[in-house]
Amino acid sequence: MAKIESNLLTDIQLRKWVRGGAAVAKSDGGGLTFTLSAAGAATWVLRYRLGGRRQEVxxxxxxxxxxxxxxxxxxxxxxxxxxxxxPADEVRKVKARKDWTVRQLINDYRDKVLVTLADSTQRSYGRNLTRIENGMGAMSVQSVGPADVVAEIERHELGWVEAFTLWCVLRGIFKHAAGKKVIVASPCAGIQLEAIIGKRPEVRRRLMLTDAEIGLLMNAKMNTENLLSVRVLLATGVRISELLxxxxEHVFLDDARWHIPNSKTGQEMDIPLAPSVVDWFRQLDELAGRSGYVLPARLRTRFERLDGDANVSKDALREAIDFWIDNHKPKIRRFTPHDLRSTMKSHMRKLGIARDITEMCLNHKLKGVEGIYDQHTYYDERRHALELWARFIATCQAGEKWNVVPFKQTA
Structure with a gap:
């Protein structure tokens, strides 16, 4: 068997050929070949046989x-x-794979994935996509490794929930990249978020305002619009987004009824309004001016940005509550607008109102088989329950003691 020669070339020979400028093709042995074109381009080529065919790379x-x-x-x-x-196939695969930057990947994700998500998710994901774009937008997607992902999370001083959202977005865009075969596997694989930002803090428990606290809230020193809004939230148990x-056009005061359209937070429903709540809505209606919203925006810039009419911002009532507590020092625990729903639910149960009626007043879907087959709206029962609840908070507002009146469910 003939001996296979190797290491036939020297650096001196290579430099000489390059200076000479003539086209050459010289073997170093084992298929490794030095080639020099007439134009002066020098390259290394490996020639080999595979599957009975001569190939080169x-x-x-x-x-x-x-x-x-x-x-x-x-x-x-x-x-x-x-x-x-x-080896030639591996080179072709690399050339075929898109060498996108993270910025290009994010743009594709926005066009194909982000637009399919709920509006609130688009907002929260959108601001985190901007963070990622600012931090690693110029990087090649194929070069991003787990350490880069960890560094992107650590470089932002975020609360736990927002850091978790950032993590979800990172996983989302690189899953999108893997799905398009821009990368073989996501660099997020194997990363444990708890190791980066720690365990999630204990979720704050919802609180129930006491009778005395309800009385203080009903008489809070707020501007008229904020006070009426808080009263409506407490008396109806709606989600704050539904009031904002x-x-x-959806509030029918002559019928004492408020229609809430279908949304991602709950199915459509008609809320019966107690007489006191009708009066509060009438006052809000007078304050709304020409706006189509019950609670119009208070800043001209918000009107201009949203085509001439807009609802009040999502933080307005929460900030009004915090301002009242911080500046007037009422003897009340700090609470959020959502706590008014748990307050209504808890007190309704104390008033003897059945659990299913209470849940339907909050526009909660009944669980299990009951929720599937029981499609009755219980409007009359809810009206009776909400009127009883309105009378209860009126006694709290007046500083009087509630005389227990058992709730009687209508036939």
Whole structure:
């Protein structure tokens, strides 16, 4: 068997050929070949046989790839060939794979995925996409590793929930990249968020305001619009988003009824209004001016930004409550607008109102088989329950003691 020669070339020969400028093709042995074109382009080529066919793959340019480096690269390719891997196929796969930047990936994610999500999710994901774009937008997607993902999370001083949202967005965009085969696997795989930001803090428990606290709230020193809004929230148990976005055309004061359209937070429903609540809505109606919203925006810039009409901002009532507590120091625990729903639910149960009626007053879907087959709206029962609840908070407002009146469910 003939001896296979190798390491036939020297650095001196290579430099001489490059200076000479003539086209050459010289073998270093084992299929490694130095080629120099007439135009002066010098490259390393590995020639081999696989599957009965002669093939070749370019390893790199000379002098960027030295003679020693070319021999090492050729050796690795030969080992791969023995394992049945075709180096030429691997090169073609790399060329076919999109070499996107993270910014390009984010733009594609916005066009194809973000637009399909709920409005609130689009907002929260959108601000975190901006964070990622500012931090690693210029990086090649294929070069992003787990350490880069961890660094992106750590460089922001965020609360736990917002950091978790950032983590969800990172997983989302790189899952999108893997789905498009821009990368083989997501760099987020194997990362444990708890190791980066710790365990989630204990979720704050909802509180129930006492009779005395309800009395203080009903007489709070707030501007008229804020006070009426808080009273409506307490008396109806609606979600704050439902009141903030309520349109005047959906409030039928002559029928003592408020229609809430279907939304992602709950199904559509008609809320019966107690007489006191009707009066509060009438006052809000007078304050609304020409706006189509029950609670119009208070800043001209918000009107201008939202085509001439807009509802009050989502933080207005929460900030009004905090301002009242911080500046007037009432003897009341700090609470959020959502706590008014738990307050109504808890007190309704104390008033003897059945659990299913209480849940339906809060527009909660009944669970299990009952929720599937019982499609009755219980409007009369809810009206009776909400009127009883309104009378209760009126006694709290007056500082009087409630005389227990058992709740009687209508037939």
């Amino acid at each position: 370019t390893l790199g340019r000379y002098p960027d790839m030295t003679l020693a480096a070319a021999r090492i690269a050729a050796s690795k390719r030969r080992v791969a060939i023995i394992d049945g891997v075709n 976005t309520a349109r005047r």
